[in-house]
Amino acid sequence: MGNNNQIGISSKKAQQLAAKLNELLAAYQVFYMNVRGLHWNINGNNFFELHLKYEELYNNLQLKVDEVAERILTLGAVPLHTFTDYMKISALKEAKGIHNGAEGVTLILESLGKMIVMQREILKLSGDAEDEGTNALMSDYIREQEKMVWMYAAWLKKG
Ligand SMILES: [Fe+2]
Numbered sequence: 627m628g629n630n631n632q633i634g635i636s637s638k639k640a641q642q643l644a645a646k647l648n649e650l651l652a653a654y655q656v657f658y659m660n661v662r663g664l665h666w667n668i669n670g671n672n673f674f675e676l677h678l679k680y681e682e683l684y685n686n687l688q689l690k691v692d693e694v695a696e697r698i699l700t701l702g703a704v705p706l707h708t709f710t711d712y713m714k715i716s717a718l719k720e721a722k723g724i725h726n727g728a729e730g731v732t733l734i735l736e737s738l739g740k741m742i743v744m745q746r747e748i749l750k751l752s753g754d755a756e757d758e759g760t761n762a763l764m765s766d767y768i769r770e771q772e773k774m775v776w777m778y779a780a781w782l783k784k785g
Pocket residue numbers: 665681
């Protein structure tokens with residue numbers, strides 16, 4: 627094993643990756659909670675449509691929270707697990723009291739854009755570390771979220 631971790635990845639690179647994945651995890655936790663807030667606070671004649679859409683999204687984000695945390699463990703590091711730690715490093719800010727549909731969708735678009743960029747950066751690191759597991763996870767997220775951006779942006783153009 628030498629300087630490699632249990633899955634044969636350079637321990638140094640795995641730790642660097644895990645630190646970046648913890649930043650991603652922190653952002654996902656804030657994103658998740660923000661979308662929960664959107665789901666609860668939505669008003670107006672898009673209520674039924676967006677209340678449901680937001681639920682679909684926060685369920686999707688919740689799965690990613692767990693996958694990212696468990697990838698960090700797989701790399702041999704510890705996922706952050708308190709909101710105090712998340713708020714120190716999250717690239718996403720907390721959102722509060724958004725009732726308007728277009729405002730909510732705009733927040734989602736901005737958040738997805740930041741997640742995609744962060745994941746592309748992680749992809750560079752994981753590529754360099756020959757960490758195919760993290761590569762695959764990031765590629766899946768990027769592809770899925772780029773499509774989401776198209777759809778949410780199309781919704782915003784409505785009317
Ligand atoms: Fe609900």
